[in-house]
Amino acid sequence: MRVLVVEDDLPLRRIISKILEEEKYQVDQAENGEEGYLLATLNEYDLITLDIMLPIMDGYTVMKKLRDKGCQTPTLFLTAKDRIEDKVHGLDLGADDYIVKPFATEEFLARVRSLLRRAGKIGKEGKITYGPILLDTNQHEGFINGDALKLTIKEYELLYYLIQNKEQILTKDQFFQRVWGLESETTDAIVELYIHYLRKKLAPFNFDGVIRTVRGVGYMLKE
Amino acid sequence: MRVLVVEDDLPLRRIISKILEEEKYQVDQAENGEEGYLLATLNEYDLITLDIMLPIMDGYTVMKKLRDKGCQTPTLFLTAKDRIEDKVHGLDLGADDYIVKPFATEEFLARVRSLLRRAGKIGKEGKITYGPILLDTNQHEGFINGDALKLTIKEYELLYYLIQNKEQILTKDQFFQRVWGLESETTDAIVELYIHYLRKKLAPFNFDGVIRTVRGVGYMLKE
DNA sequence: AGGCAATCTTAGAATTTTCTTAGAAAAGCT
DNA sequence: AGCTTTTCTAAGAAAATTCTAAGATTGCCT
Structure with missing residues (x-):
């Protein structure tokens, strides 16, 4: 199962990657929106975790450009606590979900699994x-x-x-x-x-x- | 299935070739228009992917000269920006399809397959x-x-x-x-x-x- | 019919690709 | 830290493919 982690904050990116890797996901990392977009178009991921505040190109834009290209990869948005209000509710919650930083490991993993299950990437019985x-x-x-x-x-x-x-x-x-x-x-x-x-x-x-x-x-x- | 990739940007040319080779296509590469034209006249390809901006001879010219020679090989144009005049120009000259860089791997392959299918080179189910x-x-x-x-x-x-x-x-x-x-x-x-x-x-x-x-x-x- | 050139057939040599083995390095565990 | 498991490096063995070469056969022409 391949996951792309797009996150500019290095320690957080490392932590997230580590968590996912411990769950045996194969993780690629991008440190800004442009790099994330590029990787997402070049490879086929099962899931993307996407920070909203990003240098060069923000998470929403990355998302929009990917969807415009027909990319349907389920995406988990990461957002800071004080910014939930704005655009989060505009998301297609069938393919996407969001989680507020900072978050507990288990909650994060649960959302990842849930997205993958919804997208049919893992069966209930696995x-x-x-x-x-x-x-x-x-x-x-x-x-x-x-x-x-x-x-x-x-x-x-x-x-x-x-x-x-x-x-x-x-x-x-x-x-x-x-x-x-x-x-x-x-x-x-x-x-x-x-x-x-x-x-x-x-x-x-x-x-x-x-x-x-x-x-x-x-x-x-x-x- | 033989494909000619004409693209001056080395990393991109490598990526495209790799993508195609993984799909079991046999790939030849040319790094400028002249080389591309030469290879296309010397060999019989099933498909050509042709960048528009090229050193020595641009993609349009390559295309035009090939068609003038009676070469009907289906051709996929690659273009850097979604400029409508590029598209029109290309299609006028007999390009069969056209894709904007950067593109998703799957979209690229889908277009390649679709071109080959249109040209009767492959059946629907391979x-x-x-x-x-x-x-x-x-x-x-x-x-x-x-x-x-x-x-x-x-x-x-x-x-x-x-x-x-x-x-x-x-x-x-x-x-x-x-x-x-x-x-x-x-x-x-x-x-x-x-x-x-x-x-x-x-x-x-x-x-x-x-x-x-x-x-x-x-x-x-x-x- | 005889001769010539093109094509077919065969055998084995050369090359390439894949398999197998063994042990070193790295990672994980208690 | 010491032991175990996993991963990787390296190299030779085995197998399959590709090619060379040469003689046999076939079809065509005069």
Whole structure:
């Protein structure tokens, strides 16, 4: 699950990112409206948290420009206590929500989850499957017929991405960008290794074959 | 599917190429109008993305010269500002679509797909067929009655090109330029070999006959 | 029919891509 | 701090693809 955090205040941005990362969200950060807008157009996020007071371009403008472009990413606005009154009520509360700074961690996370659920990004039960493979998004764990696969975070995310795009080829680079992110020091050769790890954990159930190699292109989940 | 990206701004050119490559398009890049024009005349592309502001020769001129030569390749114009006169001018010259920078990845890809679809280069669901032969662009695989042909990339692209131009003769040189590209070290004799490989994979289904040799000219898909 | 050129076929060499292994580095936990 | 788990680096093995080369076959022309 990818989140973009647009916030100019460095300590707060770090805290928010940390909170989200601890919840296993993959976080990108922007420190002003323009950067936020750029990142949001270049990448596809599941959620954006957007400060309203921002240098260069304020949160409302970023939002408006994104919506004009057809971007429907659910957005959580952050606003200072003394400024709630103005435009907040004009928001489309179906796709958006707002939270007043300072806020409690749990409230923040609850709103994030709620937005994601409303947008259909996570199911109520938080489970996705492919054949007998089941991923529980709450536990961050995978199962086959009830047996836990004991996946690490990276393995889990790789498998998640595979299931999300079942029966479609994903390139190594796509995996890399999605699971490791652009700032990573590593090369996308790491993907091969993790595909290998995944197959190894699927092998005892005779399911290592579902991850197919498409030579010269990438990998896919099939049959 | 071959795309030519003509764009002088290096980061943007890289981003566009990357986006396209992730979608399994084969991308060539040109950094100015002259280079773009040259590449477009030397190779046969399925699509050109053409920046308007370019060094040496601007996008309009490139476009005009190509159309004058009879080149009908669908072209997507990129323009920095939403200036209506740009749009009108471009469309006058035969541009097929036009997108304003900066743009969202998905919008860009949607336009690319839509152009290719309009030009009949891809079917709606990413599948093209000839008789019982089916190519699935999502899987990069060919099928006959549901049986996979296990094509390599080169074989797939050759067959793809054949189906795209079914019942029309293509010269070895056309295959060579299209599948191997200009930078290739090989000679176009390699085409014979790959036609052979393809026939071999089609033979079990009694379909090796559909690839006909037209002596002294080339090959075609027929009956 | 014979000869010539184009095409087909085969085999294996060269290259590229992917897999596997092992261990080092980093991060997390108690 | 010390132990455990996870992540990453590196390099060689294995596998698949791509290409070279050469001889066989086919069709066309005189």
